[in-house]
Amino acid sequence: MPIQILFIQGAGETTHDKWDNKLVDSLARELGEAYAINYPRMPDEADPHYQAWKAVVIAEFQTLEDGAILIGHSFGGTVLVHTLAEDWPAFDPGAVILIAPPFMGAGGWESEEIAGRDDFSESLPEGLPVLIYHGSEDDTVPFAHIEAYARAIPDAVLCSLPGRDHQLDNDLADVAKDIRSLAV
Structure with missing residues (x-):
């Protein structure tokens, strides 16, 4: 049975069909049939x-x-990590992967809908792999947001990708490689 992946898209008009679908396609190509992406x-x-x-x-x-x-891109990553912090699921995730997520709170953006958090470690189980990817040339979410997440999730693995944009240039080969390494 394939390993399940839940991919939560980012926000913006036509994002599902014209932007983040390219990320999902890249991930599916890289991972192959051993993984099923929802x-x-x-x-x-x-x-x-x-x-x-x-x-x-x-x-x-x-x-x-x-x-x-569990994977979330941009606003989808922010929603994912805040949902996990507020309503832990009945299953045990294998990993949480955030791609260019905006940070809500000090060092990030303010939101009327999402309460800022400066510490997610109390709501994420010890040992859960959390990987955060951010391109250095992201002109949508400032690169400084990854540093805010580093403070809020001290055990997270930060993956800075030099020269990559908000969509990581539509290439999730690095993410797929790390996902495969988790299965070892």
């Missing part, structure tokens, strides 16, 4: 709201089994 369409992607996206993430959690890998 890529749900998030509600109102052009004008996203945390509670609506969180509800979809929680519903998706109901379809996952122990070892499933």
Whole structure:
């Protein structure tokens, strides 16, 4: 049975079909048939709201089994990590992967919908692999946000990708390599 991956898209008009689908396609090509990627369409992607996206993430959690890998890109990563901090799922994830996630709170952005957190370590189980990727040429989410996450999730592995943009140049080969290494 393939290893399950839940990929939560970023926000913005046409993101599901014209932007983040390229990330999912890259990941699927790199990982092959040993992995099954679920890529749900998030509600109102052009004008996203945390509670609506969180509800979809929680519903998706109901379809996952122990070892499933959770990935969120941009706003989807922010929603994913905050959802995990507030409503831990019934299954044990194999890893959490955040790609260019905006940080909400000190050192990041302010949000009326998402409470800023300066420490996720109390809500994430010890030993859970958390990997955070960010391109140095990201002109959507400032690179400084990865540093804010480093403080908030001290055990996270930070993966700075020189010269890569917000979409990591639509190439998730590095992410796939790290996912495969988790299975060893």
